[in-house]
Amino acid sequence: MPASCLGESRRLLLLPLLLLRCGLSAGSPADPAVTAKDASHSQASSLTKMQAGLLESSPEPMTTAQTVNWQTQGSSSDHLTLGRSVSAPGSDLATQEFKEATKDNITFVKYEALLPGVSGTSVEKNIILDSATRIELSCRLDKKYSHLQSQVTWKKGNETIRYINKTENSWSIKLQILDSSNMGSYSCAVKSEEEISAEFHLQVPKIEGREKPIVSYGGDTAVMMCKSSGYTPIAWTWYVTNGSEQMAINASLAEKYVISSISANVTHLKILKLTEEDDGEYWCEAAFELGESRARLRLRVLSFMVPLKPFLAIVTEAVILVTLIFLYEIYSKKKENHAEDEKEFDQVEQLKSEDSNGLENSSARHRRI
Amino acid sequence: MTVRERKVVFALKLVLTMSPPVSSDLGYIPPDGGWGWAVVFGASISVGFAYTFPKAFTIYFKELQAVYSISYSQIAWITSIMCATTYGGGPISSILVNRYGSRPVVMFGGLLCGIGMVSAAFCTSILQLYICVGFITGFGLALNLQPSVIIIGKYFLKRRPIANGLAMAGSPVMLCTLAPLNQFLFDNFGWRGSFLILGAILLHCCVAGALFRPIGADTASVKMQKIEEGKETLKEEVTKDAMEMSSPANVPMETKMEEEGEKDCCEKINQYLDFSLFKHRGFLIYLIGNVLMFLGFFAPIVFLAPYAKHIGIDEYSAAFLLSILAIVDMIARPTTGIIANSKWVRPRIQYFFSFSIAFNGACHLLCPLASGYTGLVVYSVFFGLAFGMVCAMLFETLMDLVGAARFTSAVGLVTIAECCTILLGPPIGGTLIDTFGDYKYMFIKCGAVMVLAGTFLFIMNYYNYRMLTKEEKERKAKEEDPKSVRTENEGRNNWNKEATQGGPELEPLREEQEGLKKEVNGTNEV
Numbered sequence: 038m039p040a041s042c043l044g045e046s047r048r049l050l051l052l053p054l055l056l057l058r059c060g061l062s063a064g065s066p067a068d069p070a071v072t073a074k075d076a077s078h079s080q081a082s083s084l085t086k087m088q089a090g091l092l093e094s095s096p097e098p099m100t101t102a103q104t105v106n107w108q109t110q111g112s113s114s115d116h117l118t119l120g121r122s123v124s125a126p127g128s129d130l131a132t133q134e135f136k137e138a139t140k141d142n143i144t145f146v147k148y149e150a151l152l153p154g155v156s157g158t159s160v161e162k163n164i165i166l167d168s169a170t171r172i173e174l175s176c177r178l179d180k181k182y183s184h185l186q187s188q189v190t191w192k193k194g195n196e197t198i199r200y201i202n203k204t205e206n207s208w209s210i211k212l213q214i215l216d217s218s219n220m221g222s223y224s225c226a227v228k229s230e231e232e233i234s235a236e237f238h239l240q241v242p243k244i245e246g247r248e249k250p251i252v253s254y255g256g257d258t259a260v261m262m263c264k265s266s267g268y269t270p271i272a273w274t275w276y277v278t279n280g281s282e283q284m285a286i287n288a289s290l291a292e293k294y295v296i297s298s299i300s301a302n303v304t305h306l307k308i309l310k311l312t313e314e315d316d317g318e319y320w321c322e323a324a325f326e327l328g329e330s331r332a333r334l335r336l337r338v339l340s341f342m343v344p345l346k347p348f349l350a351i352v353t354e355a356v357i358l359v360t361l362i363f364l365y366e367i368y369s370k371k372k373e374n375h376a377e378d379e380k381e382f383d384q385v386e387q388l389k390s391e392d393s394n395g396l397e398n399s400s401a402r403h404r405r406i
Numbered sequence: 407m408t409v410r411e412r413k414v415v416f417a418l419k420l421v422l423t424m425s426p427p428v429s430s431d432l433g434y435i436p437p438d439g440g441w442g443w444a445v446v447f448g449a450s451i452s453v454g455f456a457y458t459f460p461k462a463f464t465i466y467f468k469e470l471q472a473v474y475s476i477s478y479s480q481i482a483w484i485t486s487i488m489c490a491t492t493y494g495g496g497p498i499s500s501i502l503v504n505r506y507g508s509r510p511v512v513m514f515g516g517l518l519c520g521i522g523m524v525s526a527a528f529c530t531s532i533l534q535l536y537i538c539v540g541f542i543t544g545f546g547l548a549l550n551l552q553p554s555v556i557i558i559g560k561y562f563l564k565r566r567p568i569a570n571g572l573a574m575a576g577s578p579v580m581l582c583t584l585a586p587l588n589q590f591l592f593d594n595f596g597w598r599g600s601f602l603i604l605g606a607i608l609l610h611c612c613v614a615g616a617l618f619r620p621i622g623a624d625t626a627s628v629k630m631q632k633i634e635e636g637k638e639t640l641k642e643e644v645t646k647d648a649m650e651m652s653s654p655a656n657v658p659m660e661t662k663m664e665e666e667g668e669k670d671c672c673e674k675i676n677q678y679l680d681f682s683l684f685k686h687r688g689f690l691i692y693l694i695g696n697v698l699m700f701l702g703f704f705a706p707i708v709f710l711a712p713y714a715k716h717i718g719i720d721e722y723s724a725a726f727l728l729s730i731l732a733i734v735d736m737i738a739r740p741t742t743g744i745i746a747n748s749k750w751v752r753p754r755i756q757y758f759f760s761f762s763i764a765f766n767g768a769c770h771l772l773c774p775l776a777s778g779y780t781g782l783v784v785y786s787v788f789f790g791l792a793f794g795m796v797c798a799m800l801f802e803t804l805m806d807l808v809g810a811a812r813f814t815s816a817v818g819l820v821t822i823a824e825c826c827t828i829l830l831g832p833p834i835g836g837t838l839i840d841t842f843g844d845y846k847y848m849f850i851k852c853g854a855v856m857v858l859a860g861t862f863l864f865i866m867n868y869y870n871y872r873m874l875t876k877e878e879k880e881r882k883a884k885e886e887d888p889k890s891v892r893t894e895n896e897g898r899n900n901w902n903k904e905a906t907q908g909g910p911e912l913e914p915l916r917e918e919q920e921g922l923k924k925e926v927n928g929t930n931e932v
Contacts, residue, residue, distance in 0.1 A: 252592075252593070252594065252596030252599070257598065260472040299475075305475075339596070343595065344599030344600075348602050348603050348605070351606035351609070355609040355610055355613050362613070363616060385416070
């Protein structure tokens with residue numbers, strides 16, 4: 038520990054020099070995005086180097102770079118406490134602790150997973166991030182497992198990360214997610230007789246295409262739409278599958294393809310003058326700060342004969358039904374006429390036979406009214 | 407007995423045992439069965455298409471929006487135009503039915519629907535879609551809806567509420583079949599192919615129309631001939647008794663001849679579309695009550711699924727609510743028909759109608775209290791029940807008030823008046839939702855409007871029933887007085903006055919036990 042304290046003081050002295058250097062290369066300080074990107078690149082490179090060289094890396098120069106990066110990004114109100122470098126075997130990422138910067142563009146989020154008491158199970162959480170974020174992941178154990186304190190490990194993929202925060206029964210790590218390499222799965226595991234773990238999946242937002250194929254006809258126009266709900270992508274790109282490869286659709290082919298966006302979250306691809314060859318798979322890709330996300334759409338181009346057959350079948354059926362109904366009506370009318378003639382004949386006969394009684398009956402009936 | 411006397415007896419028997427030319431309004435006794443059930447089946451198909459086609463059409467909106475790059479409100483105009491034309495085309499429909507009868511009109515309507523949808527399959531702009539789907543198909547559906555309802559009144563009298571209930575039950579059945587069918591067609595054939603095939607499916611309206619065998623004209627003309635023969639023989643024997651006995655038969659003959667003599671402009675128009683209905687008390691009550699009711703009738707259905715999604719229910723469960731509604735509706739309509747036909751309810755059917763409207767309103771008022779999915783399911787069940795009850799009796803009550811002969815014109819006039827409020831209802835609800843950000847005000851508005859309409863109808867129909875019984879008594883008093891029967895003019899005037907007042911067929915139904923003749927005379931008096 039005393040050694041690292043000395044190291045700290047050395048770092049602090051070096052700060053102003055490095056500040057200047059970074060300031061010159063980073064472009065206008067008013068452009069936080071650019072700064073962040075530069076910083077993230079250098080940080081990324083440092084991190085990857087650290088991951089690559091597991092055993093032999095000396096943390097100190099790397100952490101210097103890290104510190105400097107954060108210094109240029111953050112505002113002057115940032116209070117930096119430099120973390121301790123780890124002396125444990127294997128490589129550990131030193132993560133820095135810092136307070137929330139109110140003037141910063143980067144958001145700070147905290148996610149917590151509650152570890153279940155059942156062994157062999159794992160809790161999974163999907164976290165969707167579309168822009169650079171500071172994130173704190175923590176795992177909390179039930180009080181009855183407090184005897185397992187010292188055996189909680191955090192991992193990214195297969196590499197172990199040292200936790201920063203430890204309260205009574207929760208362990209957490211803080212991460213700066215600045216580009217796609219930081220994304221992935223982070224897990225915390227409690228090792229004992231039982232294996233209890235929680236996994237955090239950091240992902241880019243998913244975009245919606247259409248699962249069912251879009252059906253259109255030769256010579257017609259087809260419109261394909263992709264939507265990103267909630268998160269605004271930086272750019273949209275469309276790909277068409279040609280054989281086994283995917284070709285990006287160039288907006289220059291204006292007679293065939295028209296790419297338009299009604300809003301930043303929605304993109305349309307209009308294909309004009311469809312032919313059979315346009316049948317196939319299309320991909321729309323949304324580029325976010327932290328990666329790309331794709332969705333698949335399928336287009337089917339039919340000829341006009343396809344719906345024509347059911348159409349003709351149904352029309353024929355309707356005509357046949359109408360004809361049958363009319364024929365039945367003519368037939369039943371003929372039957373009715375025959376029956377009526379017979380009935381009339383009978384009635385006249387009846388009247389003739391009931392002559393005198395009939396007159397009295399009818400008048401009596403009428404008077405009753 | 408002399409030959410003459412025999413002929414008199416024969417004529418009398420014909421007149422008194424068969425249907426006389428004048429009875430209620432129809433001129434014959436409706437069969438109440440037989441081919442009538444085939445007509446009900448055809449009517450349910452027609453009515454089903456007319457009511458559910460606009461609703462089932464909404465599946466295509468998303469795709470059409472994307473293809474033509476238009477907003478939702480622009481695409482929603484298609485169904486608005488369709489609904490407006492279906493209801494607004496009512497008077498034209500009535501005029502055509504008055505002139506040509508139901509069958510040719512329905513078949514032409516079916517053809518028009520088919521042509522509209524087939525031409526819509528080849529449309530290249532949204533304006534063309536408005537015309538093809540909106541106007542042409544909408545007008546075709548109008549030519550389907552009114553004649554189907556009219557012909558039920560011609561085929562049924564005693565069992566008319568059941569027939570009406572069954573015919574109106576076609577609407578939810580058709581909705582349950584059309585909606586998944588539309589989805590299937592759209593997935594397999596895209597929107598153009600679907601329109602083409604829907605055009606073919608709509609041709610089945612022609613099939614339904616073929617079932618509408620004309621009645622009244624055919625059978626009545628044959629009997630008219632025989633009665634004319636009888637009339638001639640009676641005229642030869644100028645005796646007071648013979649005159650008295652045959653006056654019911656004579657009166658319409660002479661009235662008709664007089665009518666032919668003095669056909670002025672008003673009467674000519676009234677022959678096609680009976681504007682004199684506006685002097686009819688019952689008709690006016692029905693008109694005002696229904697116009698008010700439709701302001702809050704359709705909006706809750708339109709907004710039920712969005713409301714469900716708003717309070718956090720997922721899309722499929724929200725759609726399932728509508729299915730529950732349709733299924734309950736399907737069962738409620740024929741059941742209401744059966745109940746309305748029972749001897750306790752039929753004489754007071756207007757009260758039953760007002761009660762069902764108020765019940766509907768009460769459901770809407772209680773809806774905001776429903777919390778969670780179970781609450782909404784309960785609401786859907788009661789709403790489906792109330793909706794079915796109102797729809798089943800919608801046309802039955804009008805027929806009951808104005809009588810079957812004038813119903814042709816009445817239905818046309820009523821639908822064009824309702825057209826405005828039907829179209830205004832959902833947008834007003836939508837504005838309420840947008841302004842307050844909360845769905846409960848829309849439900850409260852709909853509920854309040856319907857409860858108000860129900861109460862209005864209840865009170866006014868109570869007044870109407872009282873007036874009718876009073877007029878009944880006056881009429882009976884006059885008829886028992888022998889002096890009035892002698893003067894044909896007075897008798898004819900009474901008959902005319904009664905015809906204008908119309909009135910429910912209470913008489914024949916109350917005294918059914920006395921047999922057919924009593925019923926004939928009873929409707930005569932009406």
